[in-house]
Amino acid sequence: MKKSVTDGQFEPEKRRRAPPGLRVEGLxxxxxxxxxxxxxxxxxxxxxxxxxxxxxxxxKSTLLASxxxxxxxxxxxSIRGQRMLGDQSVDTIVPGLLRRRVGMxxxxxxxxxxxxxxxxxxxxxxHGVKGRGQRREQAREALEQVGLWGEVKDRLxxxxxxxxxxxxxxxxxxxxxxLKPDVLLLDEPCSALDPIASARxxxxxxxxxxxxxxxxxxxxxxxxRRISDEMVVFWVENDIGRIIEAGPTExxxxxxxHPTTRAYCEGLAG
Amino acid sequence: MLKAGIFSSDGLVSVVLWGxxxxxxxxxxxxxxxxxxxxxxxxxxxxxxxxxxxAGRNGGIAPLxxxxxxxxxxCMAVVIPVGLATxxxxxxxxxxxxxxxxxxxxxxxxxxxxxxxxxxxFGYAFFAIQLGLGFSILSGGLALACMxxxxxxxxxxxxxxxxxxxxxxAADALAISRxxxxxxxxxxxxxxxxxxxxxLSIGRSLAETAVLxxxxxxxxxxxxxxxxxxxxxxxxIYDLSMNVSGGDPAAGATALVLVVILIVLNLIxxxxxxxxxx
Amino acid sequence: MRAGDLLVQSLVLFLxxxxxxxxxxIGVYLFLESAPLLTGTGMLDFxxxxxxxxxxxxxxxxxxxxxxxxxxxxxxxxxAPVGIAAAVFIRYYAPPAVAIFYRRLLELLSGIPSVVFGFxxxxxxxxxxxxxxxxxxxxxxxxxxxxxxxxxxxSLSTDSSLAQxxxxxxxxxxxxxxxxxxxxxxxxxxxxxxxxxxGMVLQTGRALGETMALLMVTxxxxxxxxxxxxxxxxxTSNIALEMAYATGDHRTALFVSGLILLVMTAGMVAxxxxxxxxxxxxx
Numbered sequence: 001m002k003k004s005v006t007d008g009q010f011e012p013e014k015r016r017r018a019p020p021g022l023r024v025e026g027l028x029x030x031x032x033x034x035x036x037x038x039x040x041x042x043x044x045x046x047x048x049x050x051x052x053x054x055x056x057x058x059x060k061s062t063l064l065a066s067x068x069x070x071x072x073x074x075x076x077x078s079i080r081g082q083r084m085l086g087d088q089s090v091d092t093i094v095p096g097l098l099r100r101r102v103g104m105x106x107x108x109x110x111x112x113x114x115x116x117x118x119x120x121x122x123x124x125x126x127h128g129v130k131g132r133g134q135r136r137e138q139a140r141e142a143l144e145q146v147g148l149w150g151e152v153k154d155r156l157x158x159x160x161x162x163x164x165x166x167x168x169x170x171x172x173x174x175x176x177x178x179l180k181p182d183v184l185l186l187d188e189p190c191s192a193l194d195p196i197a198s199a200r201x202x203x204x205x206x207x208x209x210x211x212x213x214x215x216x217x218x219x220x221x222x223x224x225r226r227i228s229d230e231m232v233v234f235w236v237e238n239d240i241g242r243i244i245e246a247g248p249t250e251x252x253x254x255x256x257x258h259p260t261t262r263a264y265c266e267g268l269a270g
Numbered sequence: 271m272l273k274a275g276i277f278s279s280d281g282l283v284s285v286v287l288w289g290x291x292x293x294x295x296x297x298x299x300x301x302x303x304x305x306x307x308x309x310x311x312x313x314x315x316x317x318x319x320x321x322x323x324x325a326g327r328n329g330g331i332a333p334l335x336x337x338x339x340x341x342x343x344x345c346m347a348v349v350i351p352v353g354l355a356t357x358x359x360x361x362x363x364x365x366x367x368x369x370x371x372x373x374x375x376x377x378x379x380x381x382x383x384x385x386x387x388x389x390x391x392f393g394y395a396f397f398a399i400q401l402g403l404g405f406s407i408l409s410g411g412l413a414l415a416c417m418x419x420x421x422x423x424x425x426x427x428x429x430x431x432x433x434x435x436x437x438x439x440a441a442d443a444l445a446i447s448r449x450x451x452x453x454x455x456x457x458x459x460x461x462x463x464x465x466x467x468x469x470l471s472i473g474r475s476l477a478e479t480a481v482l483x484x485x486x487x488x489x490x491x492x493x494x495x496x497x498x499x500x501x502x503x504x505x506x507i508y509d510l511s512m513n514v515s516g517g518d519p520a521a522g523a524t525a526l527v528l529v530v531i532l533i534v535l536n537l538i539x540x541x542x543x544x545x546x547x548x
Numbered sequence: 549m550r551a552g553d554l555l556v557q558s559l560v561l562f563l564x565x566x567x568x569x570x571x572x573x574i575g576v577y578l579f580l581e582s583a584p585l586l587t588g589t590g591m592l593d594f595x596x597x598x599x600x601x602x603x604x605x606x607x608x609x610x611x612x613x614x615x616x617x618x619x620x621x622x623x624x625x626x627x628a629p630v631g632i633a634a635a636v637f638i639r640y641y642a643p644p645a646v647a648i649f650y651r652r653l654l655e656l657l658s659g660i661p662s663v664v665f666g667f668x669x670x671x672x673x674x675x676x677x678x679x680x681x682x683x684x685x686x687x688x689x690x691x692x693x694x695x696x697x698x699x700x701x702x703s704l705s706t707d708s709s710l711a712q713x714x715x716x717x718x719x720x721x722x723x724x725x726x727x728x729x730x731x732x733x734x735x736x737x738x739x740x741x742x743x744x745x746x747g748m749v750l751q752t753g754r755a756l757g758e759t760m761a762l763l764m765v766t767x768x769x770x771x772x773x774x775x776x777x778x779x780x781x782x783x784t785s786n787i788a789l790e791m792a793y794a795t796g797d798h799r800t801a802l803f804v805s806g807l808i809l810l811v812m813t814a815g816m817v818a819x820x821x822x823x824x825x826x827x828x829x830x831x
Binding site: 287387392416 | 552556557559560561563564567568571574581636641650655657659661662664665667668670696699727728753756757758759760763784787803810813814816817821
């Protein structure tokens with residue numbers, strides 16, 4: 001695997017247990033009369049990075065957001081199928097606990113309209129981390145993990161919205177990490193960033209391999225090839241999103257089974 | 271050959287429209303100018319701080335200003351909490367396009383259509399008599415609150431709805447509780463909208479007369495408490511011009527004071543929320 | 549955390565429920581207070597009878613209804629064309645500085661209390677009309693003052709309806725070689741028509757409910773208006789004048805008139821909503 005160019009240290013975080021694997025079986029999501037995803041199966045091994053690729057509107061984000069129960073919040077949604085976090089079904093986990101174990105990063109950086117440090121301490125307070133010192137310490141750890149600490153340590157009280165796009169996205173990643181999750185869901189985290197910021201965020205993500213189980217939705221096939229261990233290809237058939245192929249990333253690029261996969265990965269379709 | 275469509279020609283239309291503009295401007299300025307002239311003569315610093323004398327023909331409007339402020343205070347003390355809750359219900363706590371949300375919105379629409387004199391009747395029958403509050407600033411403030419509520423809710427709700435969806439997504443992903451979301455992000459982000467709603471509701475309430483005649487009463491002296499009857503500036507203008515012979519100059523001066531206050535409020539709203547027109 | 553959420557949610561929904569209930573309580577109250585006189589056969593008499601002698605038990609509201617309707621209709625007749633013209637002017641014809649001034653002026657007017665309009669009408673307009681004909685306090689005075697009051701609102705609502713017409717329509721018209729007025733008349737106004745119409749209906753409702761200004765300039769004589777220079781009494785003014793000392797059936801009759809007013813204005817709101825829904829021709 002090629003390493004990307006970055007600066008800033010990515011401090012390894014002390015891990016007590018291995019992250020869980022993910023398994024989705026036969027997931028079907030309807031938004032009212034429209035079917036977004038049908039019969040989706042996927043498996044993510046603990047500590048691996050799985051990339052979900054495919055053209056827009058295939059249901060990738062819908063499936064991603066069903067892993068931490070965000071899709072469940074949409075009014076009028078119906079979700080069928082199994083979603084397993086380790087050996088527990090996602091339906092059986094209390095939302096507060098679920099989203100502490102599964103963190104999410106969105107396409108467009110969305111830090112809260114607060115100060116940089118408040119963006120991290122607010123979720124900690126919400127989840128019952130007592131003691132300002134303790135919260136400050138965890139916030140600092142998260143910032144060091146994404147390589148932002150050095151850049152912002154002298155202006156922690158500045159508004160988060162004053163940061164550049166790439167810095168904001170790393171702040172959002174820190175915010176997702178600050179609750180010490182086991183799993184990370186990344187929805188096209190680099191697509192709204194310029195190439196340099198994108199490379200930085202990508203390097204952050206790579207440094208998390210092994211300690212977190214990561215699922216990343218991306219349009220950038222080169223990125224998927226660079227950082228993911230396994231890949232899942234989505235496609236639209238009859239207006240319904242389906243998974244057409246899954247497997248180790250390199251194999252999907254060099255020797256795909258499905259003709260659409262071959263066409264997509266060679267840049268001829270989608 | 272007649273030029274086809276001569277009455278559609280831009281030139282003629284332009285003249286007509288400019289003419290309409292001139293008419294409206296002239297009449298408006300005529301009215302505002304008259305108020306200024308009628309009132310200016312009678313206006314002085316004394317006028318604002320003194321007690322009325324001689325049924326209001328002379329003296330000042332100090333107790334009326336106090337009554338007006340007290341009525342407004344009672345009114346807003348009810349409108350702001352109830353209005354905020356209602357706006358939150360519409361945007362946060364009721365499912366969008368659900369039956370409950372529709373019922374709430376329809377009933378607020380109907381409430382905003384109720385004529386002010388009917389509010390006066392209701393206020394009199396319900397607050398003054400049924401609840402035994404009598405002719406008092408409290409009755410008046412409560413009746414006024416019913417009137418101002420739809421306006422406040424409409425502006426506040428639309429302000430809440432404008433908070434970017436991305437914040438909500440981030441908060442959902444972090445399992446932030448509903449209360450914290452409202453208290454730490456939603457409401458602070460809608461600050462200026464809520465302020466504008468407050469100021470506009472105050473402006474609308476200041477202009478009300480019919481409601482207050484039957485609830486807050488007519489009494490001109492300085493009120494002791496909110497259970498006392500009190501006369502507001504708007505009611506004073508009415509009484510002086512209709513019931514008191516020779517009361518016109520004082521009425522004009524009071525009208526001038528009221529209009530100036532409203533202009534100031536309008537300017538403040540513009541500062542607080544510059545890119546909205548209501 | 550869960551308990552806190554539940555508490556706040558209950559409080560919020562309770563207060564919202566109170567807000568929703570207000571209009572229902574008003575309706576119920578009016579109905580209950582009017583009930584004694586609301587017998588099936590007697591109802592029509594309110595509308596047919598012109599004789600309003602409450603102290604003798606005669607509660608004919610026809611003359612006052614006519615007063616209300618005539619003043620409102622005339623006011624709308626005056627305000628609607630001028631108001632729409634003002635909006636068209638601001639949007640499509642006025643230079644930017646003039647447009648800003650005009651809009652500010654209309655916003656200012658829309659905030660001025662009805663008593664102030666009434667005061668000016670009483671002190672300036674009524675004597676002026678008296679020089680022409682009659683006592684001055686008349687349907688005409690009421691219509692002029694009311695018209696001036698609703699004009700800014702008609703204008704601002706027309707303006708916002710026109711603002712919602714997609715810009716492409718204008719470009720399409722220009723591409724077809726249409727002149728400015730032709731585009732406005734044949735494309736923009738028809739497209740905004742539901743909104744403009746709904747706005748006018750809403751303002752008519754507002755006008756029907758106006759009390760203070762009419763109280764001050766219409767003369768308050770209960771009679772069928774035979775000319776615009778005759779004084780009349782609006783239904784709203786009647787309540788304001790007599791409520792203070794009305795008792796028994798007289799008081800009940802006033803509540804009946806309040807109920808009639810409520811039904812009329814609520815009807816206007818419903819009509820406006822209907823117009824918006826049914827006549828909408830573009831998304």
